[in-house]
Amino acid sequence: MTSGSKANRTLGLVIALGLLCVVGAATAGERFASVDNLLTVLRLASVIGVVSVGMTFVITGGGIDLSVGAIVALSSVWATTLATQSMAEDFHWIVMVGCALLVGAGCGLVNGLLVAYGKIAPFIVTLAMLAGARGLAEIIANRRTQIVRDQGFVEFFGGSVLGVPVLVLVFALVAAGGWVLLNRTTFGRRTLAIGGNPEAARLAGLKVARHTTLLYVLLGLACGIAAVMLMARTTTGTSTHGGLYELDAIAAVVIGGTLLSGGRGTVVGTVLGVLIFTTLTNVFTLNNLDTSTQAVAKGVIIVVAVLLQQRLANRAGESHAR
Template sequence: MTAQTAPAPVKEPEKSAPEKRSWWRVDSTEGLWRNLALVAVLVILVIAGIITRPDLYGDGEWVRRNIFTILELASVIGVVTVGMTFVIIGGGIDLSVGAIIALAGVWSTTVATQEFGAAGMIFCAIAVGIGVGLVNGILIAYGRLVAFIATLAMLVAARGLAAQISGKQTQVSGNSFINGLAANDFLGIPILVIMLAVVVAAGWVLLNRTTFGRRTVAVGGNVEAARLAGINVKRHTLLLYALSGLCCGIAAIMLTSQSTSAQAAMANLYELDAIAAAIIGGTLLSGGRGTIIGSVLGVLVFSTITNLFAINDVPSEVQNMVKGGIIVAAVLIQQIQFKSVSQFFNKNNKLTTS
């Protein structure tokens, strides 16, 4: 009889050690950290104001009024920045927003338009804004023009048309409702600030809670991938510029209310302020990433700087130089590869688990 050998025990596969999750999550937390950094900048600016003008900040009533002054200063450009943020996230650029505001404002304050009352003026401003935005979108999406060239041409053309309509004269708004938007408040909050809040809330929902917002990010991130996924890229681009025009039409009414007039030179360089605020807020110029909250915080940073310089009688030339420096710094920060930091910590985690 041959002795039976016991079968060799089957080796169970070794369980790999659970991979440790890195505490540094770039994609999910970078926007949060950037927004917190912008809030910190606002706090620093307030502290600078307290140090430089303690006589003013010692008055509680003045502080309250000054806060609303800053918010009103940010209201018009904030509305424009919401539309600009969508365009940039979608991979485009709009250099014509200031000219669209001028054209919408001039057209809505003509004698013929004012005869239709406040409703007619508001409808005219919004219709002109959307109409010019659609022209931009058609030239870019279907005419295959570069966005920079198309909107630059519209900047010149819209300003020229505004000057032609107004006869190079300032047109006074005689409508009490339109003029009262900047002068009145609701529950102690200026109407213009409420309008800004409504536009920001609508923009946030549109970008973060709708298919339109997801498609905007997809188109800006990778046009070809978005097309292969079934997105009508041309139509979506058209809608993005129409949305920017809509925001310009709303801003035209707000700016007309502030000055009770409109002229071809109004909203000068607003396109640069809107682009700068969006960049400060974390919107990538190459498209595919950005937040509405970040862009609004960028607007508030610039408005607070303007207010700080105003109460300290600092020349506007210095303010412009500071703004330029902030824009350059923001673009440089965008170029920092945060992923390398993430890879560094992931590498350390792997070393500790091995």
């Protein structure tokens, strides 16, 4: 029953994406329906996609994280400072990657500890991190855009393997890993239990506080990865990176079918949600519609998607009661 309604929902998202593609092909023709454009869409989707997969875990576990954009910015800045870049020159560009991941995971750890052990509402903790991390990024970068000088780094992440951009491959790996983690491991099952009923999980002997902390660390790590991808795509690190990522990620997760109240999560839905939003942007851009119209359309889509989901969920509930 549960799996049945989940499949329905996924099918709905696929149909929505399909319709969007039809509209795109009809209005923009060749400019939309080309391999080049497909790769552009996927490349654009990959950065926010990685963040959204991480967000899926936090929301499924009953939390929320508003600080993802700020963490991406701080990670990108920290990994492109003179100090980090000169260390990378002496050693290898992997230093920059490590730096971004560490900073991301560190911010996630702070979030997680404050939520799980400080017992502060996640909304408040991550709101504070949103302000704090971006502010710190501005201080470090002195509000200047830092250029990535390491050509090896740019070439590696900007390149392709068998025609597939490395950025897209990274996204695919993160999504696949996320799916396995959520659906096939005890970690994922514990996430669902804790999001579904934290008190029951605690009394069943699960280490709820530790697990919650780990969820935020995981998302911080995803933000670090996204920062690396963004640095490669733009060849810069700046405190303005990742603007409004929190909204895009939460929106993608929610229209994908993950319950905002926790206990139900779907990585596949999240990936589809990200693709729907990115394709929408692409279709609008190809038709020369401005970003304001896009924003309105996004807002409408979020509301309609959630309304539809509630209808579906209610119907499933009723058929059970009978």
